[in-house]
Amino acid sequence: MPSASANAERLSNLSVGYFRIGYWDESKNSWIELPSQIFWNGSDGVVEAETNRGAGRYALLWSYKGDTQLSSLKGEEIRIMIDFTTIQPEVPPFTKNDRTMVPLRVIAESMGAHVNWSSSENRIDIVSHETVSLWIGKTEATKDKQPLFIDVAPEIVDGRTFVPLRFVAEALGAKVTWDERTKTVSILS
Numbered sequence: 001m002p003s004a005s006a007n008a009e010r011l012s013n014l015s016v017g018y019f020r021i022g023y024w025d026e027s028k029n030s031w032i033e034l035p036s037q038i039f040w041n042g043s044d045g046v047v048e049a050e051t052n053r054g055a056g057r058y059a060l061l062w063s064y065k066g067d068t069q070l071s072s073l074k075g076e077e078i079r080i081m082i083d084f085t086t087i088q089p090e091v092p093p094f095t096k097n098d099r100t101m102v103p104l105r106v107i108a109e110s111m112g113a114h115v116n117w118s119s120s121e122n123r124i125d126i127v128s129h130e131t132v133s134l135w136i137g138k139t140e141a142t143k144d145k146q147p148l149f150i151d152v153a154p155e156i157v158d159g160r161t162f163v164p165l166r167f168v169a170e171a172l173g174a175k176v177t178w179d180e181r182t183k184t185v186s187i188l189s
Contacts, residue, residue: 021049024057031061039182046181079184080165082110091160093185099152100178100185101162111172111189117161124154124161132171134163143171 020036034049047060078093078100079086087110093102104124108115113128122136133142134154141148148171154163165185169176174189 019047019060019062021047022059022061023051023053024059031059033061044181046179048182077183079182080107080187081184082107082187083189084186085110091158093165094157094162097152099164099166101152101155102165102168103160104154104163104168105161107163107165107168107187108172111169111174111187113172124163126168126172128172130172132168134168136161141167141171 019038021034022031023034024030025032034051036047036049039046039048078095080089080093080102081087087106089103089106091103093100095101104126105115108126108128111128113126116125116127117123118125124134124136126132126134130144131142132148134150135141136156137153139150139153141150148167150164150167152164154161156162165187166176169187172189174187177186177188178184179186
């Protein structure tokens with residue numbers, strides 16, 4: 001049997017990509033792997049899995065098999081969750097001047113708002129219980145005709161209108177949080 005220090009050395013060299021979450025299935029008397037994601041920045045990480053199994057025994061599992069990638073390693077991509085549901089925009093979000101820029105329509109509509117475009121003014125109106133208006137290339141905005149300031153102007157990239165996520169979500173009354181380890185923006189409406 002290998003010594004504790006040999007096991008520790010072996011584990012320290014194990015790629016984080018071999019970890020995943022599992023639950024104990026009493027009827028099979030074994031651990032069952034759940035689809036998992038690993039968020040790793042080189043020194044700190046999070047393993048995440050989704051399940052509808054409720055209360056039970058869950059564990060972090062790993063494999064010594066060098067040929068099996070059991071979990072996907074997440075890179076620098078930004079993940080967006082609205083009310084605990086992951087949103088998958090066709091065009092990925094990006095960071096500009098420390099602000100997360102997102103494709104507006106998919107975010108607004110996921111929050112129950114409607115988006116109207118005025119091409120003559122390059123204006124976007126986000127209509128919910130209030131109306132937020134933004135202009136392409138301008139840092140001025142309005143909320144129910146009251147002036148607001150945005151520190152990063154909306155822009156069009158690959159035919160999509162990108163806006164600062166925090167500004168839009170908070171203007172629509174939502175709470176926004178950022179998790180650096182998972183590169184996740186969470187919006188609670």
